Amino acid sequence: MNRIQRVGVVGAGAMGRGIAQVCASGGLIVKLYDSSQEAVSRGIQAVRDDLAQAVAKSKMSQAQADEALSRIHAVNDLKALCDCDLVVEAIVEQLEPKQRLFRELESILAPGSILATNTSSLSVTAIASVCELPSRVAGWHFFNPVPRMKLVEVIQAPRTALEVVQELVALSKKVGHRAVVTSDSPGFVVNHAGRAYVTEGLKLLAERTAEHHVLDAILRICAGIRMGPLELLDLTGLDVSVPVMESIHSQYYGDDRYRPVTLARTRLHAGLLGRKSGQGFYDYSAKGVTPKSESEQPLPSIETTLWWPTQGPASLPDSIAALLPADKRRSSPAEADVIMVAPIGQDLSSTIVALGLDGAKAIAVDPIFGSAAGVTLMVCPATAAETVEAARRLFTSRSVPTFVISDSPGFVAPRVVACIVNLACEMAQQGISSPDDIDSAVRLALGYPSGPFEWGDRLGARLVLEIMQGLYSTFGDQRYRPAPWLIRRARLGLSLSAADRKV
Ligand SMILES: NC(=O)c1ccc[n+]([C@@H]2O[C@H](COP(=O)([O-])OP(=O)(O)OC[C@H]3O[C@@H](n4cnc5c(N)ncnc54)[C@H](O)[C@@H]3O)[C@@H](O)[C@H]2O)c1
Structure with missing residues (x-):
């Protein structure tokens, strides 16, 4: 040696x-x-x-x-x-x-x-x-x-x-x-593992889940990723990123996991490359106005009563309930102005239907990446404007940065992180690299706060699987199919880093 x-x-x-x-x-x-x-x-x-x-x-x-x-x-x-x-x-x-x-x-x-x-x-x-x-x-x-x-x-x-x-x-x-x-293999480790982040960020934008600066802020503030996917694309430039996205997609014979959204190429044709052209998702010209990347200014809360489930599939975790005024909680949804639920891997629309709730009063809060550092609220077409305003003010009045998004199974941060973990599991299954190497590569080259396997283990393999299953069943899109590596370890209750038995 x-x-x-x-x-x-x-x-x-x-x-x-x-x-x-x-x-x-x-x-x-x-x-x-x-x-x-x-x-x-x-x-x-x-x-x-x-x-x-x-x-x-x-x-x-x-x-x-x-x-x-x-x-x-x-x-x-x-x-x-x-x-x-x-x-x-x-x-x-x-x-x-x-x-x-x-x-x-x-x-x-x-x-x-x-x-x-x-x-x-x-x-x-x-x-x-x-x-x-x-x-x-x-x-x-x-x-x-x-x-x-x-x-x-x-x-x-x-x-x-x-x-x-x-x-x-x-x-x-x-x-x-x-x-x-x-x-x-296409993209080796880093450029392959990094696909999930930008591709899913763009997918959320294309679905109009939230504006670009809201998506970026959620991923920075709630998930702790150094740079949001859209500001990252602006930094790299769509002239570089779009050909890479398209090349990896085609090198994997059109596998939907890597499918870019059409708006990326449209913006490339329009010359909205990012920093280098002065205009990307953000405006970098001298007169450009940087959109507020943080949540709205704190406003006093509105007099409102609340109900949230304490058990069952959409129950609020204690960490979120602790941010809410306990004295305003009513004993049944019928008595409350706002119904707050915390579904995992389901959007608000399906949660309302599954629990038989009054859609106008219902709003969802991210139970996984929500904390005093920032919460994400999810609304659906049935949610009344007063419900959104009252819910938002409950948090902002306590100086908790609050982001409002439209229906998205897995909200924003859990959905993106689950996709990152799922893709890394697929890579491990294919023997592209080991979980330990994938974790190091992602941390060192992409600057995520954790490697995908460490992250997945911290969240729990079952939870990641639940989010992926929710995405898969909502969209019916192969891009969200859970990786067999993830399914097996979730079922067996093993760490996501557990190696396959050599045969
Ligand atoms: N720039 C990056 O961020 C980056 C990151 C990782 C890998 N890479 C890869 O590294 C390689 C080089 O990239 P770069 O950014 O340094 O490019 P570069 O354009 O800065 O430098 C390439 C150099 O190679 C010289 N050259 C070209 N053909 C040659 C030849 N036949 N014989 C001898 N010299 C020749 C050129 O004169 C030039 O100085 C590429 O394969 C690229 O994909 C680039």
Whole structure:
């Protein structure tokens, strides 16, 4: 292990220079090559600047920065990589130039050396298919900016030797990154696991469950995710995100789990790309008005009486009941102005019908992600405007941020989180990666507060399954079919991380 001492990096753009930097900082000799010599000079300057910043922030000493820089050598001929133990490719994201490069590298390098690609969307198997020794080809997929994103995916194509994977995992650790091992499948781990968040966020918007800023605020405030899905799309740009969404959907042969909503492409055609075009879901122009992302201002509560079930399928949890005035609770729904229910995986309309409630007085509150930090109220076509106002003021008068949405089985946060967990379960079932690796990848690269398996276990596999079943039965849409991995562990009462028994 750790026999790799010399690394060649081909492509000195945003990724190649970052890979060169972390390898050199990890003590390796790096040879940096690019078809443009200017790109190499720019790349080395960028590394120098970044290391200077690290010194300024006391993250490394000047001597360490100087040593790291001295280990990076610009080379102007691919043949100069002949003594490298590993060559990492970070050139243009097109199959043919990558295949051409790998064929050329094979003729230069010793048979025992490793060839790695930093591709983010191409098949590693397809790149390796032109090589005489595909067993030494693997993916080593970093994230941008490489020195700060401490995750790397090690992609094992069907013919990649296990030792190659093990060497790359060990090397990742040496250069300060957490490696997750994945099979060669569309999106690998991070771009696959991240599908559920943006795709479901867009689906909620397309259903007009709430406005974009309300959906974003719920996911930030109630679920604790750093950035809402629509602000995230604005940051990435629909010109980047829509092709990725469509490509993954088609690479999985149109599986409905990955189906994007049409409004994303329509907005792309309209040039509403996001920050880069000055207008996306939000307005970034100088005169743009940022919509209130938080809930309405606190208003005094309206004199109102309440009833909520304390047992049964839509009963209010104590944590929510504690936010309500107990003295206003009446002993039956008929005596109350507002009926508050907390269904799991069901929308308000079906809850009203199932419990035989007066629709005009009924409103639902999210029992899972609701707390003093924020609550989500769900209304349906039968809910009276006075009911909405009275319910909203019950919370806002106590300074609890309150978001109102239309009927959605699983509200917003539980629905999105259940989809994230369900998709991760599907990935584990397919052996794309292990639960532990998927959790680390999602936390480190996507910045979710928990990995999907940790999150699912905290909520409970049965609860996640109930939400998915509710979504599936309401919409009749295959995108919500519960993953067998989730169903089995929920039924058996096991952790979602419990591995399959090897047979
Ligand atoms: N930018 C990202 O966020 C990101 C993240 C992960 C992976 N990737 C992947 O990393 C790779 C590089 O991306 P990037 O953003 O650094 O691109 P980039 O455009 O910044 O840099 C690519 C560099 O490769 C050079 N190049 C192109 N063809 C070459 C060839 N045949 N031989 C030698 N050099 C060549 C170019 O001159 C350029 O300097 C792509 O495969 C991309 O999908 C990018």
